[in-house]
Amino acid sequence: MKIAILGGTGDEGLGLAIRYALAEDEVIIGSRSPERAEAAAEQVRGTVPSGNVSGLGNEAAAEQAELVMLSVPWAGLRDTVTALAPRLAGKIVVSLVVPLQFGKGGPHAIRVEEGSAAELAQQLAPEARLVGAFHNLSAHELMEPDHDLGCDVLVCSDDRDARAQVMTLSEKIKGVRAIDAGPLAYSRYLEDLTALLISLNRRYKTQSGIRITGIDVR
Amino acid sequence: MKIAILGGTGDEGLGLAIRYALAEDEVIIGSRSPERAEAAAEQVRGTVPSGNVSGLGNEAAAEQAELVMLSVPWAGLRDTVTALAPRLAGKIVVSLVVPLQFGKGGPHAIRVEEGSAAELAQQLAPEARLVGAFHNLSAHELMEPDHDLGCDVLVCSDDRDARAQVMTLSEKIKGVRAIDAGPLAYSRYLEDLTALLISLNRRYKTQSGIRITGIDVR
Numbered sequence: 001m002k003i004a005i006l007g008g009t010g011d012e013g014l015g016l017a018i019r020y021a022l023a024e025d026e027v028i029i030g031s032r033s034p035e036r037a038e039a040a041a042e043q044v045r046g047t048v049p050s051g052n053v054s055g056l057g058n059e060a061a062a063e064q065a066e067l068v069m070l071s072v073p074w075a076g077l078r079d080t081v082t083a084l085a086p087r088l089a090g091k092i093v094v095s096l097v098v099p100l101q102f103g104k105g106g107p108h109a110i111r112v113e114e115g116s117a118a119e120l121a122q123q124l125a126p127e128a129r130l131v132g133a134f135h136n137l138s139a140h141e142l143m144e145p146d147h148d149l150g151c152d153v154l155v156c157s158d159d160r161d162a163r164a165q166v167m168t169l170s171e172k173i174k175g176v177r178a179i180d181a182g183p184l185a186y187s188r189y190l191e192d193l194t195a196l197l198i199s200l201n202r203r204y205k206t207q208s209g210i211r212i213t214g215i216d217v218r
Numbered sequence: 219m220k221i222a223i224l225g226g227t228g229d230e231g232l233g234l235a236i237r238y239a240l241a242e243d244e245v246i247i248g249s250r251s252p253e254r255a256e257a258a259a260e261q262v263r264g265t266v267p268s269g270n271v272s273g274l275g276n277e278a279a280a281e282q283a284e285l286v287m288l289s290v291p292w293a294g295l296r297d298t299v300t301a302l303a304p305r306l307a308g309k310i311v312v313s314l315v316v317p318l319q320f321g322k323g324g325p326h327a328i329r330v331e332e333g334s335a336a337e338l339a340q341q342l343a344p345e346a347r348l349v350g351a352f353h354n355l356s357a358h359e360l361m362e363p364d365h366d367l368g369c370d371v372l373v374c375s376d377d378r379d380a381r382a383q384v385m386t387l388s389e390k391i392k393g394v395r396a397i398d399a400g401p402l403a404y405s406r407y408l409e410d411l412t413a414l415l416i417s418l419n420r421r422y423k424t425q426s427g428i429r430i431t432g433i434d435v436r
Contacts, residue, residue, distance in 0.1 A: 105401050111329065138432075151431040154414075182417050183323050189414040196372075196407040199400050200430060209431040212415075213369040214356070214424040 001169070004065030006030040006058045006080065007072030009040040012096060015142025016069060016134065017044045021051025022145055023172040028054050030061030037061070047145055062087040067094070067169070069134070070121060074099040074110065077117055081124040089127035092162045095187070096134045097121070098194040106199040109192040118156075118187035131157040131166045132187030135194050137173075138207035148175035151209030154190050156181040179212050219387070222283030224248040224276045224298065225290030227258040230314060233360025234287060234352065235262045239269025240363055241390040246272050248279030255279070265363055280305040285312070285387075287352070288339060292317040292328065295335055299342040307345035310380045313405070314352045315339070316412040324417040327410040336374075336405035349375040349384045350405030353412050355391075356425035366393035369427030372408050374399040397430050 003020050005013045008029035017027045021044055029044070031037035037055030044053045062068050062084045068091055072080050077097050081088070097117035099110035114120040118132035133155040141147045153170040155178055157163035167178035181190060193210065200208045221238050223231045226247035235245045239262055247262070249255035255273030262271045280286050280302045286309055290298050295315050299306070315335035317328035332338040336350035351373040359365045371388040373396055375381035385396035399408060411428065418426045 105403055108403065109407070179418065180421060181414065182421060185323055185326065186414055186417065189327070189410055192407055192410060196399065196404055197430075199404065200397070200433070203398060203400060204433050206432040208433060211429040211431055212418060213427040213429055215418070215422050215426060 002026040002028065002064065002066045003069065004028045004030050004061040004067070005069045005071055006061060006084075007070065007076070009036050010071060011139035011143065012137070013069070013071035014040060014044060015137070015139045016071070017041075017053060018047050018145055019142055019173045021048040021053050024052075026052045028056055028061045028065055030056055030058040032058060034060075059084060059087065065091070067092045069094045069096060071096050073097075074117060077121060078124065081121045085125040085128070088125040091128060092131060092165060093121065093125065093128040094131045094133050094166055095121050098135055098191045100195055100198075106202070107195045109195045112188070115185055116188040116191050118184055118191070122184060129157070129159045129162040130184055131155060131159070131162050132184060132190055133166050133170060135190045136197055136209055138209060141207050142173070146174075149173060149209065150175045152177050152179045152211050154179045154181035154212075156184055156186040156190065158184045179215065220244040220246065220282065220284045221287065222246045222248050222279040222285070223287045223289055224279060224302075225288065225294070227254050228289060229357035229361060230355070231287070231289035232258060232262060233355070233357045234289070235259075235271060236265050236363055237360055237391045239263075239266040239271050242270075244270045246274055246279045246283055248274055248276040250276060252278075277302060277305065283309070285310045287312045287314060289314050291315075292335060295339060296342065299339045303343040303346070306343040309346060310349060310383060311339065311343065311346040312349045312351050312384055313339050316353055316409045318413055318416075324420070325413045327413045330406070333403055334406040334409050336402055336409070340402060347375070347377045347380040348402055349373060349377070349380050350402060350408055351384050351388060353408045354415055354427055356427060359425050360391070364392075367391060367427065368393045370395050370397045370429050372397045372399035372430075374402055374404040374408065376402045397433065
């Protein structure tokens with residue numbers, strides 16, 4: 001599958017690019033700057049020499065891909081999706097975006113009027129097949145290609161087929177189990193949970209993730 | 219320890235009463251109706267014949283206990299805590315309360331102006347030592363006295379000593395690991411997560427819970 005990772009020059013985007021290059025998918029890293037996108041692609045090819053990885057501007061990346069991951073900062077989400085909406089129509093668009101602010105008490109979720117970042121993106125690109133997923137994976141661990149993540153990825157969408165495809169996609173990452181988290185409105189809980197996990201990372205000096213108990217591991 | 223469980227006639231309260239009766243703590247079930255509280259205590263004694271369990275009105279239960287658990291419905295939280303505030307002063311008060319509403323898309327968290335149910339309770343009872351915990355335990359599994367829960371209880375409070383005490387308390391339940399979830403403002407994530415877990419229970423026909431990965435199980 002041809003996967004674009006917009007905002008793919010950040011650690012989370014790079015980590016996913018490494019994992020999908022390993023899985024032999026075609027990966028296009030998107031950035032506002034095509035030069036930075038190509039530099040990031042070069043870095044991924046350094047880790048995965050066999051990988052089919054290129055770097056492009058966000059617009060060209062979205063245009064060429066079959067599936068688009070939004071790994072842009074919350075502050076840039078609205079402008080990015082508004083500009084790209086025509087190119088996202090009909091495609092599966094996975095939002096990894098987490099609306100976070102950092103205060104003295106630690107990281108906290110920003111309350112989003114539309115419900116969640118994923119629902120905002122859906123409103124801005126109504127013909128895209130929005131999916132919320134991958135919020136809670138450690139960028140650090142994704143970037144170590146042999147590391148077994150040993151955690152769940154919760155996937156939500158109003159489009160059942162898109163949800164199923166992204167669940168399958170997420171299980172290509174070593175040690176990941178996909179959980180069907182229901183409609184896109186559940187994205188809010190997945191996004192917000194990230195604030196808690198980041199605060200746990202600091203307190204326990206670890207890279208935390210979650211597992212849902214009571215569901216048999218496949 | 220002498221533990222009052224207010225609203226302890228519901229399944230969650232009954233389940234906790236059974237577990238702490240088993241742990242040889244003294245349990246006082248509180249209810250608006252002393253008769254219903256005593257009937258619930260009778261039920262707990264039926265499951266744990268050795269248990270030291272009684273039933274009282276909420277006010278008397280709060281008065282006599284060293285530690286108070288709030289297991290009342292969200293709709294009753296404000297009135298209950300307002301009425302009992304003088305009796306909660308100086309005591310550890312654990313909020314299990316989850317502000318939930320059920321719509322056609324499934325259960326969803328109600329956004330609380332004060333941040334969370336636990337923070338609202340803290341505002342209404344400023345001298346209580348508020349702790350948020352136990353939101354995500356299956357009532358059904360708590361009520362089976364031999365069942366190993368195999369999940370984490372995340373505990374948050376602005377009072378470090380109270381937080382530590384409730385972490386110790388939570389690990390008296392078979393299979394529970396306590397996680398320090400930081401200040402009381404993190405209660406919001408623990409409360410909200412419950413909406414997601416209830417929706418997973420329906421989808422997967424299970425009793426789900428959570429484990430934080432990346433933290434070694436003690």
